[in-house]
Amino acid sequence: DVKVTQSSRYLVKRTGEKVFLECVQDMDHENMFWYRQDPGLGLRLIYFSYDVKMKEKGDIPEGYSVSREKKERFSLILESASTNQTSMYLCASSSPTPGMNEQFFGPGTRLTVL
């Protein structure tokens, strides 16, 4: 069974802390994505990666960075957490093969910044 896992389901951090959210996929997918989900706004793309050590900004990259040192792992970093980064964070992966375009999602990390 294909799987995307995220390191934490729930996380509480303080303003100014550096926060790491980890995502691992076991499907050998080239593409990986980080989204945040907020009520009434749907999913918004933060960063994505189409290969190891490659990264591209999504629609809302400000305040975030990412790291992809290995194919299966994609990390989201909040350099200095702020209260407006309280949200649900979803990781996804996909294959670039035509016809296999759907993204597979992890269970999400609900981050609260106090």
Next chain:
Amino acid sequence: AQSVTQLDSQVPVFEEAPVELRCNYSSSVSVYLFWYVQYPNQGLQLLLKYLSGSTLVKGINGFEAEFNKSQTSFHLRKPSVHISDTAEYFCAVRMNTGFQKLVFGTGTRLLVSP
């Protein structure tokens, strides 16, 4: 650029009644279309997708959707809903060439009551 509109933020329906969740998109190029479902406290799961071919697409859990190019719509339907269908549903679109960046709608919460 692509965009997706889900006009209904919430759809209440009684068990065993039919339901339609609306999705309209805008794009200047040909697209692929997806519906995802998110059950409470879970990640997103693919319901169905349209890549090409027949405009009527059948998915999991008895859902189906019809691609209408002239109306730029991809509405999701189910003839008889169950309590267990209570969830949030997201429509998504991406170009059928190039990198696989998905654009999501804001979601529709389906509330099924007995």
